[in-house]
Amino acid sequence: MLITKEWLQQKGACGGGTRWFNDHFPEGGEYQTVLDALASENRAGYAQWLIQHAGRTNDVLEIQGDFKGSSLFFRGHIRITGHLSVEFHLLAGWGIEAGSGIKAGEGIKAGSGIKAGEGIKAGWGIEAGEGIKAGEGIKAGSGIKAGEGIKAGWGIEAGEGIKAGWGIEAGSGIKAGWGIEAGWGIEAGSGIKAGEGIKAGSGIKAGEGIKAGWGIEAGEGIKAGEGIKAGSGIEAGEGIKAGWGIKAGWGIEAGEGIEAGSGIKAGWGIEAGEDFGIYAGLSLRISQKAAYALVIAKELPKNILLGIFKQLL
Template sequence: MDLTRDFVRAKSPCANGFRWFLRHYADGGNYQELLDKLVADNRAADACWLIEQFGPTDAVLVVDSIDASALVYPGTIEVRGNIDVDDVLRVGRSLRVGGSIRVGRAIDVGGDLRVAGHLRADGRVGVGGDMRVSWGVDAGGDIACGGDLRVGRDLHCRGALDFGGNAGSGGDLVARGTISCAKNLRAGCDIAGDEYIRAGHGIEAGATIRCGLHLEAGWGIRAGARILADGAIRAGESILAEGEIRAGSGYGIFAGLSVPKDAWESCAKVQASIAPTSLMSGWWEGAARANL
């Protein structure tokens, strides 16, 4: 695809970026060639803007490995080994990696992301489709995934987590910001968020659930150890824990918010090692193990 001067001008580019375009491609230029030249001239942000304006392509790049200062590609990338990028990694469609990924700043994938190894980014991770990482994930910024997320080991995020589908990790799932999940949120070990944790369906942790603000699930909440929140705990159905269930000072614990009161005994059970002192709704059934 060739981009002409009038075509680019119609997208209202910044003055500095348009001057660069006229200086290098006064008669227009090939889409991918423009992206490569922008990255080579340390203008990765302008290359990312170009993809936002003109969208992805059906091109496919297949390589053994990638070691670059930055990479912006509008199509699909398949890498047999590892990716090591110092700044930005931007892919218009899908990215499949046979090894691990290290990105110095941000990674943005328009489609699905598949990583056979570990994913580490010092900044934001954005994925438009599903995200599958066989090992762990470490992100210095927010993680936003438009589809389902599955991480084989731990997921650590120093920002917020936002999932458009189901989300699960084989180990811990930890964020310093909010955790928002449209469907089910699961972790093999702990789930911890410094702010609120919300799931449209259920929340399940193999160990403890810790929440810095309010903990909310449209369906049920279950933990293999404790459920602790500094705010309120609210569930549409049951709340089950092997250890204690404790809300923040002055806040309550609410089970069965999505079911009628006469169905609480079967659909809004509350189980913990001891009876919660701030239980406001739900059917207290004691400390015996049960299933949501």
């Protein structure tokens, strides 16, 4: 496909992009050749615009071994047998797949999926139209976003938010400076921590603790090997279960039972599902129950089957 000045004008290209193109391709330029020139100058914004308007192709860029460069922009699929590393931006019209790791000093963006045999790391954000999968960890300086699922053999960490259309799963921890949101479930081998809220269409499960600066919400159950703590409310369509304590700045509400190894505390009310119980202090010794097996709320909850109620003044 030949890109021309007239084509850019027809598509409504900005003045800066049109001037850059005229300086570099006064007679017009082949689609991928233009992307290569943009990559040589690390102009990711112009490259994203071009792929969006010229369209993704089924071409495949196959690289044997490792690749290391400044930026890499391709209109179709990128497949590499080794490690893929760029100093600035990595951009593909369709998917990116590497036999080992993928690393970008700034952003990584793919029209479909991103898959690495080892880790995926970006100084800025990571974004995929479909899923993101890494044999090791996934780490981004800003956000991580996938149209489908996000899965890592090790941990997932983002300086900003983590969002998936499907589920989020990590072999170790999940950590976000902002919120964590999944259309399906969220599961971590160790802890889950978010500076803002945590929300899942189905369940939330952590081998260690779950902590959110704002609320925690699950369409199904919430389960943590250690404690559960939210700056605002905790809400689950099914049960809530913590190996340690449960604490919410606002209310705690579950469609089924609420169970804590230690105490349960809410700034507002605590409510379990109809015909389900509230259990505090399940992991405590008998001698510790008077001090730690407390259910603290503004009003007495129904169905306290284990624990001592203490009214919050």
